[in-house]
Amino acid sequence: xxxxxxxxxxxxxxxxxxxxxxxxxxxxxxxxxxxxxxxxxxxxxxxxxxxxxxxxxxxxxxxxxxxxxx
Numbered sequence: 875x876x877x878x879x880x881x882x883x884x885x886x887x888x889x890x891x892x893x894x895x896x897x898x899x900x901x902x903x904x905x906x907x908x909x910x911x912x913x914x915x916x917x918x919x920x921x922x923x924x925x926x927x928x929x930x931x932x933x934x935x936x937x938x939x940x941x942x943x944x
Contacts, residue, residue, distance in 0.1 A: 897936035
């Protein structure tokens with residue numbers, strides 16, 4: 875299992891956290907732990923390891939204008 879951490883810009887409340895978490899977990903094999911303080915997403919990949927551009931696209935498509943940063 876592979877693990878990666880991204881900073882998440884644009885989250886202001888727990889609804890934002892849930893939108894980002896649900897978007898990321900819509901990808902097969904992704905388990906996400908998203909927090910507001912600190913504003914980050916800890917991702918575990920059980921199959922395919924998605925790169926940041928793939929993850930960013932699903933967040934923009936399903937959650938809104940949240941930005942993933944290294």
